Amino acid sequence: MERVGSEPSVPPATREDATLVSRSRPIPDVSFRAFLAARDPPRLQWASHEGLELAGAGVAARLTASGSDRFESVRSAAEGLFADADCTNSDAPRPRLVGGFAFLDDHEPDPPWTGFPAAEFVLPEVQLTRTDDGTWLTVNRYEPGADPDDVASDLDRAVEAVADLPKMRPAGSQPGVTEVRRPTPKEDWTAQVADAVERIEAGDLQKVVLACALEVDLAGEVDLPDVLERLRRTYPNCYRFLFQPTEEAGFLGAPPERLVKRTGRRMETEALAGSVGRGGTPEADADLAADLVESEKIQHEQRLVVDAICEQLAPLGEVSEGEQTVRKLANIQHLRTPITADLDRETHVLDIVGSLHPTPAVGGLPPDVAAETIRDVETFERGWYAAPIGWFDADGDGEFLVGIRSGLAGGRSATLFAGNGIVADSDPQEEWDEVQLKYRPLLDELE
Known part of the structure; x- marks a missing residue:
């Protein structure tokens, strides 16, 4: 196990005494939900609506950092991990580190965020x-x-273990909500x-995103892979993720x-800010x-969001x-x-993540003043909410989502998170109503 940070709790493996060996094999399609259900934590899933889907269990290597x-600490440790790796010569199943960051760099993994440090990436034993x-x-x-x-x-045995898993598996029923x-x-x-x-009116702040939490008691045990599967069916055009370090x-x-998505010298991101509900008819929806x-x-x-992102990426x-559209x-x-960049030098995806986080869509402007306002005003611990969650590989390619429409769930309880951007003419009632809409994706799959 490799850990990074100012004071690692376990002596870090070095390039001299540890080697990454990775072997892959194409297999018939299988239910990722069934794969996860058959494995104990730690386990993870990350899926893009554009095609790539990853699932993993166990820990071959773990990188953590804070501050x-x-x-940079995670990137540096990953360079040592990937150095001289012995891997199957195939692009699709290449080893990927999957994980994320807390919203604030001084986050501590205290309850309810036990097991979630300020940064953690896992190379799964089985992927x-x-x-x-x-x-x-x-x-x-x-x-x-x-x-x-x-x-x-080990790969032969792993292939045998998944051979009998179904291609599809029912997502099960919601556990039910007893109290909110x-x-x-x-x-x-x-x-x-x-x-x-x-x-904002005093002139120190242009925008800040304020968030709320919703604590939910459940009638039955929540099955996290089940919830992910139901989210896939309801929100096929969204990302999906699960990071579960403990039971x-x-x-x-x-x-x-x-x-951000980085592929070689090509980088893609987007500004997603401002929202309304859906209409009950096509005409109402269009209105x-x-x-x-x-x-x-x-x-x-x-x-504000577009200009800030473009300014952050300009160097x-x-x-x-790109052209502004409505995302339904x-x-x-x-x-x-949409915003793209042609990178003028080799730039690791984590360098871009560090430059962009937190975007004005989840933090505010100016970033330092917005972060101070969030610390002063919010009454709960954001943890990994609204922070970067994603994967990267040995080439520095990778893709990260923004951890919104999200929650922390286990056993018979869950905590859901949602936020909204506040500007000079924000109305508290309208902002409150909009935040309630943003709980629905997860809450609907629990009720």
Whole structure:
């Protein structure tokens, strides 16, 4: 096991005494939900609506870090992990580190975020990879004297273990909700919005995203892979993720928003800011979308986000802003502006993640003042909420989503998170109503 940070609790493996050996094999398609259900934590899943899906269980290597240099710390440790790796010569199932970051760099893994440090990435012992070209099973070992023949034998056994898993598996039923509590009551939220607007009017702040938590008691045990499968069916055009380090709880969600995708010298991101609900008829839906596009408040919020992202990316290469559209999801609509960059030098995806996080869509502007406001105003611990969740490989390619529309769930309880951007003319009632909409993706799959 490899750990990084200022004071690792376990002596780190070095390039001299540990080697990564990875072996993969194409297999018939299998239910990722069934694979996860057959495995104990730690386990993870990460899926893009554009095709790539990963699932993993066990830990071949773990990288953790904290502090303001956590992005660089993880990248540096990963370079040692991937150095001189002995891997199957195939692009699709290449070893990928999967994990994420906390919203704040000084986050501590205290309850309810036990097992979630300020940064953690896992190389699974057993990894499933699905692309448009097929499905692969991979076994990874990172240890002194890792033997390729032993890893190949482990792969044989892993293939046998998944051979009888079904291609499809029912997602099961919702556990049911017995009670809901709001740690931030509506009157407190109104006061928080008023506080933020006062700071904006004073000229120190342009925008801040304020979030709330919703504590949920469940009638039965929650099955996290089941919840993911139901989210896949309801929100096919969203990302999906699960990071479950312990039996106690996992962090999961179906975010609509990409933080960054890096493929060689090509980088893609987007600004997703401003939202309204869906209409009950096509005409009502179109009217709501028109209101979204024509709203001066929402267009101002969107422009703040677009300009900030373009400014953050400008040192990396030529940045292009695409055409603004309305992104329609099952229960909500957003303004979306795609942004791309042609990188003018080799730039690891974690460098870009560190440059962009937190975007104004989940933090605010200016970033330091917004972060201070969040610390002062919010009454709960964000943990990994609204932070980067994703994967990267030895080449520095990777993709990260923004961990919104998300929650922490385990046993018979869950905590859901949602937030909204506050600008000078924000109305507390409208903002409160919009936040309630953003709980629905996960809450609907629990009720």
